[in-house]
Amino acid sequence: MTSAVASLSFGDLVTYNASDLSQYGLDQPKTTIRVHYTEEQEVEADDTTTADTSSDSTTDSASSDSTATSSSSETTTVTVEKDLVLYVGNANEDGGSYYVKLDGSNEVHLMTASNVETFTGKKASDFWNMYIGMENVSDLTSLDITYNGETKTYVRHVEEKKDDDSDSTTQEISYTCGDETIDKSTFTTFYSSLIGLKAQTKDESLVQAKDAEFTAVFHMTDGDLTFAYSPYDSSFYYTVDEDGVRLL
Secondary structure, three states: OHHHHHOOOOOOEEEOOOOOHHHHOOOOOOEEEEEEEEEEEEEEOOOOHHHHHOOOOHHHHHHHHHHHHHHHOOEEEEEEEEEEEEEEEEEOOOOOEEEEEEOOOOOEEEEEHHHHOOOOOOOHHHHOOOEOOOOOHHHEEEEEEEEOOEEEEEEEEEEEEEOOOOOOEEEEEEEEEOOEEEOHHHHHHHHHHHHOOEOOOEOOOOOOOOOOOEEEEEEEOOEEEEEEEEEOOOOOEEEEOOOOOEEO
């Protein structure tokens, strides 16, 4: 879905201030594409220092002003929810593009038919991410793998090492399973294969047929995720992805 949205791009500008949207089919759009997304923005932190220092004595005014200026220049990062709404009207004369406009704007652009048709006539399931789970190894604390009733726990260790020649520190990463140290390259290759598993199909009507044969429990810094794989037929395994969608 993200790649489909990222591929949206305008073609030629038809008019910057359309007075009659009906000639483009945009008075009653055939399709409305609404994208809800989040965006990180830098905003000024609340300047509480100014209010606190306004009653300070004259002798302290210089230092108070300095503190207030410093406080007002501080920024913080906030996550803002936004919506992008694109209206799609008629096809142009040669049928290779559609007339489109953004909500709140009178500019009319052309957008290629292939771009528009990425979204038209689709179901929500057509945009599902086919990966089962893409957990970043840097957020992993440990991993439990259960196969045929036997469970092995792989622990990720992070050790901060201070550089003798400077004040900087570096992280040394290691992995263990019980008392055994696991080669870092071996573990990362295995982990990449595990999170790289993709579904052939996702379908909410699927039903688990047998008990789980293989289970992976990811213990992450922000919580745990469990993926249980059970035989579905001679070709596929059934599981549920991190969004709760059933799949093979």
